[in-house]
Amino acid sequence: MKIALLGYGRMGKTIEEIAENRGHEIVLKVSDGIENYDLTKADVAIDFSVPDAAFKNITICFKAGVPVVSGTTGWLDDYEKATKICSEENSAFIYASNFSLGVNVFFELNRKLAGMMQGLEDYSIEIEEIHHTKKLDAPSGTAISLAEQIIHENKQLKGWQLDSADENKIPIHAKRIKDVPGTHVVSYDSNIDTIEIKHTAKSRQGFALGAVVAAEYLQDKTGIYSMKDVLADLFKN
Incomplete structure (x- = not known):
């Protein structure tokens, strides 16, 4: 080819x-x-x-x-x-x-978890992404895809915002650190416990x-x- x-x-x-x-x-x-x-x-x-x-x-x-x-x-x-x-x-x-094939498996886990969590109102949702300092856009496209998957499963959510977020929106925290290929964390946090799924890329x-x-x-x-x-x-x- x-x-x-x-x-x-x-x-x-x-x-x-x-x-x-x-x-x-x-x-x-x-x-x-x-x-x-x-x-x-x-x-x-x-x-x-x-x-x-x-x-x-x-x-x-x-x-x-x-x-x-x-x-x-x-x-x-x-x-x-x-x-x-x-x-x-x-x-x-x-x-x-x-x-990344691993990230696409992570997407499927994210969809499944979002569906399971959508009725549990005590949990707040956050997404964190970390990339190298030369990445031009923030948040990453992967973080946006994760947020959109969650929003599709949870009809109470109305969108996402970078850093802080209004009610019914998912905050996405974007960090830029030298030589980090890419890390994404989806967190569901309550007063009782925290549930997280995470994907960490080790290289390009x-x-x-x-x-x-x-x-x-x-x-x-x-x-x-x-x-x-x-x-x-x-x-x-």
Whole structure:
């Protein structure tokens, strides 16, 4: 498989290493705008660019006939427009706030726990996320996904806020510490006890591997997919 890397920072370099170890070829590595590059030589693009560039990069790929796997967060106000263009161009797309296979298991635990806790009014909910100091967006896309899953299960909750939160909203505390790949904690606290679930990434390898596996899944497909589809395919095999 021939891969175009959109965003060639630390994550892009890790994806390159894993992709090549799995027998794939990196045919394009771009850190800036992609308008002047030939994308048609790629079977799929993996986007880990910056929020301001993501929507433009993704839609340029669709119009060039190149499916996209995107892990860039902070641009999701334009997600619906991106999926519309994907469908119009008969292309394929997977967006995930986190491609780590372990994190996607964590998402399933979060949904299940939220459903169990939604009737227990004595518990307050908080989310904490810790990332490296070079992460541009806060809170992380993963933390937002966790919050949205909880809100979907608990109809009394009306949203989330960064740091402090109004009544019926989930506070998300975002910390930036040097060389921390990513930690997420969901806490339910009462006067009696505290229940927590936690995922701690030890390196970028898990995120990068999941992105490459998603690209392998997406090749030769059309449509909008998610990591749930990728995991279902893995478990099937």
